[in-house]
Amino acid sequence: xxxxxxxxxxxxxxxxxxxxxxxxxxxxxxxxxxxxxxxxxxxxxxxxxxxxxxxxxxxxxxxxxxxxxxxxxxxxxxxxxxxxxxxxxxxxxxxxxxxxxxxxxxxxxxxxxxxxxxxxxxxxxxxxxxxxxxxxxxxxxxxxxxxxxxxxxxxxxxxxxxxxxxxxxxxxxxxxxxxx
Amino acid sequence: xxxxxxxxxxxxxxxxxxxxxxxxxxxxxxxxxxxxxxxxxxxxxxxxxxxxxxxxxxxxxxxxxxxxxxxxxxxxxxxxxxxxxxxxxxxxxxxxxxxxxxxxxxxxxxxxxxxxxxxxxxxxxxxxxxxxxxxxxxxxxxxxxxxxxxxxxxxxxxxxxxxxxxxxxxxxxxxxxxxx
DNA sequence: GTCTATACGAAGATAGAC
DNA sequence: GTCTATCTTCGTATAGAC
Numbered sequence: 584x585x586x587x588x589x590x591x592x593x594x595x596x597x598x599x600x601x602x603x604x605x606x607x608x609x610x611x612x613x614x615x616x617x618x619x620x621x622x623x624x625x626x627x628x629x630x631x632x633x634x635x636x637x638x639x640x641x642x643x644x645x646x647x648x649x650x651x652x653x654x655x656x657x658x659x660x661x662x663x664x665x666x667x668x669x670x671x672x673x674x675x676x677x678x679x680x681x682x683x684x685x686x687x688x689x690x691x692x693x694x695x696x697x698x699x700x701x702x703x704x705x706x707x708x709x710x711x712x713x714x715x716x717x718x719x720x721x722x723x724x725x726x727x728x729x730x731x732x733x734x735x736x737x738x739x740x741x742x743x744x745x746x747x748x749x750x751x752x753x754x755x756x757x758x759x760x761x762x763x
Numbered sequence: 764x765x766x767x768x769x770x771x772x773x774x775x776x777x778x779x780x781x782x783x784x785x786x787x788x789x790x791x792x793x794x795x796x797x798x799x800x801x802x803x804x805x806x807x808x809x810x811x812x813x814x815x816x817x818x819x820x821x822x823x824x825x826x827x828x829x830x831x832x833x834x835x836x837x838x839x840x841x842x843x844x845x846x847x848x849x850x851x852x853x854x855x856x857x858x859x860x861x862x863x864x865x866x867x868x869x870x871x872x873x874x875x876x877x878x879x880x881x882x883x884x885x886x887x888x889x890x891x892x893x894x895x896x897x898x899x900x901x902x903x904x905x906x907x908x909x910x911x912x913x914x915x916x917x918x919x920x921x922x923x924x925x926x927x928x929x930x931x932x933x934x935x936x937x938x939x940x941x942x943x
Numbered sequence: 944g945t946c947t948a949t950a951c952g953a954a955g956a957t958a959g960a961c
Numbered sequence: 962g963t964c965t966a967t968c969t970t971c972g973t974a975t976a977g978a979c
Binding site: 733742 | 779876
């Protein structure tokens, strides 16, 4: 159910996703929602964001453990490319959706901030391991996350993969020159 | 009224903004809404997005006409910093909000794509004028837009300006080395 | 615990008077 | 053209039976 919520947040955003949609999508029992989520939609949004953030963070960490940052970047963007194209550019990042959720879901926003911070730390660690000074690894990690997320937004807007491709090509060049 | 809609989209997104909110914010006459916007909320969202996109595009073009890309970047981000801090990090980019609007506002999404494309062309032109090869100016412009928009999302999530500052510092370095 | 039914409010859209 | 009143739909949340 948390998983379903995260999936729907990708396409419709937090505000645009109704409780009934989540129930339908997850085929969960209708009557027990407020048993498991006494905090209502706020709580569901928060837990879904946290779950998605940690899942993606684990994926990032695993990739960076097995390969260098540049190879991981390619893999990661390949996944995004698949998500975008398979959804006809309707699906985006659930963490971005949560970050932009309004006052009605403050918990989701906080969970999004935590996810971004975790990703940044992981990526910065990998950059440092690859030889970058600590003071440079952090900001570079922020650039990577911001640019990729922004590239996904642009790709969704124009319903084409090119913006993300261009962003990643540029990031690759930046990382190469930074790590050189 | 279009202006009010764009303002509200910044904070609440397209789905999160109610018609009544726009009326209240703009102090516009209640009864004549469907006179001016027979297409309802879809039409309002589309026109507000187009208006905001053109206004921001004009600002970008004006800045790039008077100064070099690096100086314009600083000015532009200074404006964003003010918007973010004055709104306590609740306000973001209305074009991003429109890009993430669901199926219920396809016109807004299209207008967002047009805005991004226009900005990209303007910025790429400035990079070319500054001496960059045409084949490199376009992708670099995409990186700039994606990274800044992503930085704004990150800043809103963590309610702090640092992500945007870091992104811009990195972009400045990238542009310097590209234009060198 | 899970179900159905429903209360309550919000939001988009329309009707008809002025 | 602009107003008030209202219709309908939808969405969150709750109540009470099983």
